[in-house]
Amino acid sequence: MASAEQVNLLRELPAVDEVLRQYQIEELLQFNPRSEVVEAIRNVLDVTREEIISGAKHSVDVEELVNDVVERVKQSARPNLRPVINASGVILHTNLGRALLSERACRAVEEVSKGYCNLEINLTTGKRGSRYSAVEDLLTKLTGAEDALVVNNNASAVLLALGALASGKEVIVSRGQLVEIGGSFRIPEVMEQSGASLVDVGATNKTYPKDYERAITQETALLLNVHTSNYRIVGFTRETTVEELVHLGQQYNLPVMSDLGSGFLVDLAPYGLPKEPTVQETVKAGADVVTFSGDKLLGGPQAGIIVGKKHFIEKMKKNPLTRAVRIDKFTVASLEATLRAYLDTDKVLQEIPTLRMLTDSLEVLNEKAGQLAEIITDKINDLAEVTAEEGLSQVGGGAMPTAHLPTGIVRIAPKNITVEELVTRLRLGEPSVVGRVQEGSLILDVRTLQNNDTEPLVQALIQSLKL
Numbered sequence: 001m002a003s004a005e006q007v008n009l010l011r012e013l014p015a016v017d018e019v020l021r022q023y024q025i026e027e028l029l030q031f032n033p034r035s036e037v038v039e040a041i042r043n044v045l046d047v048t049r050e051e052i053i054s055g056a057k058h059s060v061d062v063e064e065l066v067n068d069v070v071e072r073v074k075q076s077a078r079p080n081l082r083p084v085i086n087a088s089g090v091i092l093h094t095n096l097g098r099a100l101l102s103e104r105a106c107r108a109v110e111e112v113s114k115g116y117c118n119l120e121i122n123l124t125t126g127k128r129g130s131r132y133s134a135v136e137d138l139l140t141k142l143t144g145a146e147d148a149l150v151v152n153n154n155a156s157a158v159l160l161a162l163g164a165l166a167s168g169k170e171v172i173v174s175r176g177q178l179v180e181i182g183g184s185f186r187i188p189e190v191m192e193q194s195g196a197s198l199v200d201v202g203a204t205n206k207t208y209p210k211d212y213e214r215a216i217t218q219e220t221a222l223l224l225n226v227h228t229s230n231y232r233i234v235g236f237t238r239e240t241t242v243e244e245l246v247h248l249g250q251q252y253n254l255p256v257m258s259d260l261g262s263g264f265l266v267d268l269a270p271y272g273l274p275k276e277p278t279v280q281e282t283v284k285a286g287a288d289v290v291t292f293s294g295d296k297l298l299g300g301p302q303a304g305i306i307v308g309k310k311h312f313i314e315k316m317k318k319n320p321l322t323r324a325v326r327i328d329k330f331t332v333a334s335l336e337a338t339l340r341a342y343l344d345t346d347k348v349l350q351e352i353p354t355l356r357m358l359t360d361s362l363e364v365l366n367e368k369a370g371q372l373a374e375i376i377t378d379k380i381n382d383l384a385e386v387t388a389e390e391g392l393s394q395v396g397g398g399a400m401p402t403a404h405l406p407t408g409i410v411r412i413a414p415k416n417i418t419v420e421e422l423v424t425r426l427r428l429g430e431p432s433v434v435g436r437v438q439e440g441s442l443i444l445d446v447r448t449l450q451n452n453d454t455e456p457l458v459q460a461l462i463q464s465l466k467l
């Protein structure tokens, strides 16, 4: 039984129409669908009614109801996919969308999104053209390969290449290279999907050319090398090189494929990063087919790039699977723009965000961290202890697992809330911020902060540190 007070309170609850006439709601209606606003009003009224009945509420305040409605509508109107400030220091963060596109690539995507483009028309002849032609010449020029093809991602590139080269036949691969990439991409399973059967040879830590040679039979169609991009076998090790596989392949008339994972077009060893095989080196070593990702170290859009000998690539182009994993115009546009940056070896490290973040000097990063710590200290009064320090960033994206890049960090130890609470608030905030937790402090790594991040980051921190 409801008490007299409760009955009165329930009577005081405004009707939906009445709430709709409040000026804040009228404002809300200018930018939000009426149905969404009405739904939010109903929900807020329902919740309030229940609170009154359960005895949790002892007054009805229309202004409070209206504020709740505004908050609800704003929350549900926030895009589900939204920008995140990456202060984790992980450059290729798979969960945060991997590579950032260059300005030039973003412009290219915008142009082909707003208007029509010559995706599949040859403007010289007026006849039908190929969507791959915009990037084919650039890829062959940059890698030294005879031909190129681009598909949706590198997982599909590997699937397509294995299917074209070895379906119904055997593929020989080193036991130390049966990699699993995040999200259940495993070489043995991809092999099965492609219709090829896997013959693994050697030991986990050592595989010699003679191990491959002993496994060659009438059924062998391909010698496969997989770059162990996300792990390293160290110590007493021996891997067979692509050159050695090519030499063996020539003796037995077998093609060689190399899945590089991350597609390096520039050697970053001079910048203190681990030596990784570039695509050019692998092509030069004689690999018939080379596959790599567009959005790992290349720093472009999600894509799987296949370069190699013409007759193999032609065969893949005719495979119906190619149509199923084809790229869209946004990928063509952004990949072309990304590849064009590589034509200028002097400027590419600055133009491609991934390369820029990889090669930023410790001096610059420390200075950035010092400045950020100062701004934060200035704004947050006594809500946290803030210091600029040196730390380590990671490459991420399953690339260069052993590389630890010295960086500048800002350490924030909150005084009034726990660090876990701070991390949660930052993640849910506007904008969302992702950092790292270390020894009870929040770590903001400046390496992965972009030019316009400082202001919104500081705002988000102020909001989150308040009790």
Ligand SMILES: *Cc1c(COP(=O)(O)O)cnc(C)c1O
Pocket (backbone or CB within 6 Å): 153, 154, 155, 156, 158, 179, 181, 185, 226, 227, 228, 229, 230, 259, 260, 261, 262, 292, 293, 294, 295, 303, 304, 398
């Ligand atoms: C990352 C990776 C893949 C998968 O590439 P995606 O572009 O993520 O599909 C395949 N092989 C290797 C060796 C990789 O490192």
